[in-house]
Amino acid sequence: MGNVKTDFKTVIFSDFDGTITEEETFSLLMKEFAPEASARMVPRLLSGEISLREGVPAVLETIPSALFPAMEERMRRARLREGFEPFLDTLSRRGIPLVVLSGSLELLVMATLAPYRDRILRVVSADVDLSGEFLRVTSPHADRDELVYKPGVLEEYGKAKKIVIGDSVTDFSMARAGDLVFARSILARKLDEESRKYVKFETFFDISNFLESFL
Numbered sequence: 001m002g003n004v005k006t007d008f009k010t011v012i013f014s015d016f017d018g019t020i021t022e023e024e025t026f027s028l029l030m031k032e033f034a035p036e037a038s039a040r041m042v043p044r045l046l047s048g049e050i051s052l053r054e055g056v057p058a059v060l061e062t063i064p065s066a067l068f069p070a071m072e073e074r075m076r077r078a079r080l081r082e083g084f085e086p087f088l089d090t091l092s093r094r095g096i097p098l099v100v101l102s103g104s105l106e107l108l109v110m111a112t113l114a115p116y117r118d119r120i121l122r123v124v125s126a127d128v129d130l131s132g133e134f135l136r137v138t139s140p141h142a143d144r145d146e147l148v149y150k151p152g153v154l155e156e157y158g159k160a161k162k163i164v165i166g167d168s169v170t171d172f173s174m175a176r177a178g179d180l181v182f183a184r185s186i187l188a189r190k191l192d193e194e195s196r197k198y199v200k201f202e203t204f205f206d207i208s209n210f211l212e213s214f215l
């Protein structure tokens with residue numbers, strides 16, 4: 001951690017699961033590696049009875065640390081949404097840094113993004129301690145009901161123009177804090193309901209094309 005450079009003109013903040021990846025890798029992993037805890041907790045999470053901040057660690061901490069390498073291996077094979085690498089090229093050319101925000105675990109996100117690490121400014125996610133028999137989750141960016149409170153990270157970048165990319169309810173609060181929003185799936189529907197402006201996307205080519213034309 002330590003001090004992070006935050007004085008940029010423009011910063012892109014992107015969600016990871018269902019945004020950079022095609023699938024919801026984190027919930028698939030929880031179902032595969034913690035089937036009983038997931039079956040018990042997911043309905044309570046969806047009904048809002050418990051928060052992500054409580055529920056996600058409760059599921060993860062039933063997983064033996066010895067299984068973590070297998071989880072990372074799954075993540076190394078996760079499919080990325082089309083156009084991600086050319087999108088990184090666009091950002092490099094334009095000097096726009098990318099911050100990836102995820103309510104998953106940093107080591108899992110990094111297992112997928114390792115080939116692109118030098119082109120990503122920062123990954124903000126929860127941490128895992130593997131020294132005990134079971135996973136232990138900590139999150140320096142937990143706030144409110146969220147394991148990773150995304151708008152809090154956007155605030156660190158002060159006056160920078162903030163471009164947000166996301167797909168889900170957990171991206172809604174950061175979308176409200178963004179100057180320009182790219183949305184798909186549930187996030188797009190939620191922004192429609194609130195009559196908020198956004199640009200619809202399905203692939204990263206859509207986003208690159210928009211940035212090349214309008215930025």
Ligand SMILES: [Mg+2]
Pocket residue numbers: 015016017018019166167168
């Ligand atoms: Mg997502």
